[in-house]
Amino acid sequence: MSLANLIEPVVDQLQTALDRQLFPSEWQQWGARLLDHLKKPVQVAVVGLPGSGKSTLISMMLPDVSVAALAGVPVVEIAHGPKPRTAFEMEDGQTVRHAGLPQAQDVPGNAVRARIELPLDDLVRQNFVEVSLTGGAGHQTSMVNWVAQWADVVLWCTDDFDAAEQKLWAGVPEEVKDHSFLVLTMADRQMMRGVLQDRIAALEPLVAEEFLGLYPIATIQAITARTSGAQVNAALWRSSGGKELFDGVMRQVDNGRTADMDQAQMLLSRFAPQVEAAARNLPTPPVPQDGPLFQQALSLLQARANDMVASLAAPGEPRADDVLERCVDTANLLAELFQAAGESGAISQTVQSDTQEGAEMMLLFQLEKDEDAAVDAVTLLLQLKKEIADRAAPEEGL
Ligand SMILES: Nc1nc2c(ncn2[C@@H]2O[C@H](COP(=O)(O)OP(=O)(O)OP(=O)(O)O)[C@@H](O)[C@H]2O)c(=O)[nH]1
Ligand SMILES: [Mg+2]
Structure with a gap:
């Protein structure tokens, strides 16, 4: 049984227990927060400076989905929905709708945000939100702080993670850093220039403190490995860095879900066993x-x-x-x-x-x-x- 199928009954039971106020008051808020989490897909933020390879990375995680054409839109959310459609949020607060996945000519100027919905199973567990750090340092800082408020997993895309980027990341809360990946994009180019190994070595001590890990990736090769044949080209999938990052992200997504589920079940079996038993059709x-x-x-x-x-x-x-x-x-x-x-x-x-x-x-x-x-x-x-x-x-x- 998939995790998604397991989550639904727990969500229902949690809702029932909260409605009936079965949890002692000090647990009530925790229960509500868990419910909120379990109802939403895991939020994966793909963050970085313009042109750092974010859209390409999303195409690697979600084959056949390209949002590169929305390069001018600072925030692009890709979520599960019944049919392909896009809503652009404009600077003046208005919404412009588009049927399907937009091409460059479909993107209105002045859009500050886009939400793309696609009927893909891959999107049930997690959303991807591309966030471009545009503008000056002040604006970039507030974007990063905003991401830290809602992201469950952050993929920071960069080809060097220089002092300015390090400074932007430094202020992010520990609990977000614990679920975040430093993705060293354009690894193919850096390798050809002979700078990849030195760059990895230089970043290692910092990464140990500030991220779950460092993931060098040649994203275009990884996409080729994953999508060009009937089967994944296992050797290229591995050597491009695609496999390690993909598996790592999926593990984080699953861990987050499982932890929330465990905590919900713990609350239920401790304070609302009757709800759990009724749902399982078991006598108390x-x-x-x-x-x-x-x-x-x-x-x-x-x-x-x-x-x-x-x-x-x-x-x-x-x-x-x-x-x-x-x-x-x-x-x-x-x-x-x-x-x-x-x-x-x-x-x-x-x-x-x-x-x-x-x-x-x-x-x-x-x-x-x-x-x-x-x-x-x-x-x-x-x-x-x-x-x-x-x-x-x-x-x-x-
Ligand atoms: N060689 C190489 N090129 C890459 C790689 N990843 C991305 N690119 C190229 O870099 C350019 C920018 O990539 P995007 O994925 O659009 O970057 P982005 O961060 O989404 O850019 P914005 O949305 O404009 O902020 C594109 O031309 C990509 O084809 C990589 O790993 N290797
Ligand atoms: Mg992009």
Whole structure:
């Protein structure tokens, strides 16, 4: 199942939980922000001085799409839409529409911004926004600050990243820098002039601080590699630098999505399990009602363990995220059980905080989503079980 298909139900559940105000107030705003993120495609900004190779790079990321003809428009957004169409925003605030992808003669003078919509699957996950840093240093600085406010991933295109560009980038917040690529364009020309290696070496220390990485690229060759034959020319795709950059950007886009999804699911399973269960058509897991508290906890753990063992016995590989999900559910139920009991003074603070801590650690394991994390989660559950069993005797006289 693709990530896009997985996102939709989470968006619905998050919306429901927010509408019903199921999150404690301190989590409400976070939930709203996650919802906002998940509803929008990831925003990839392709930024650089005029002529730095931004449009060409976009053609590499999106085969058959060329926005080079819009060179005079400072901001060009390429987004998913039902049919090809373009809206130009003019200096005076008016909108000029155009059916399809515009050619140079279709671009009105004085357009300050264009939004191109295309029915391409590649655009469902992410948008591309080309931003040309025109004008003087003051204007360029405000453009960069504006980009930093909305971009999820930045591709800074340049053939040398000189002191002036470094200064523009320096003020960008760390969390944006952590998701940004320095793209050294025109690598073919720089290689022919014999300056590429020195330039890379000179930029390396700076890049280590200021970007995710440095990506030299001969973009035109990369496009040829990707599009000229029936199959990708793997050797050229690699040697042009296309593959490394493309894979890197897609990884960032996916990571961003996955992190948002994980956090949303974490919020849902912690504060709105009924919404999640209803969406999956599962009954809300029952909390045992009778018996002393520790017995209830132990039988809950036992029932969950039986469940997990049963699922392991089922055909097919046990999946780390299934196991993790069950562990998180179980730890949450335990924490709730003990919290309710703690409020009525029935159990000690220690047990209450241990189970709470356990539930929180589970959420961390769940973020990792791999087999190691699943093993850690099961181990933690077993520890909790042992602690509860140990305490069951003195505290409830069993
Ligand atoms: N040799 C070579 N030429 C390139 C490369 N990338 C882009 N070009 C050329 O450089 C010129 C400018 O490229 P564009 O992609 O239009 O640059 P841009 O940054 O979009 O320019 P503006 O939209 O005007 O700001 C074009 O003639 C491209 O064909 C490259 O990697 N190697
Ligand atoms: Mg351009």
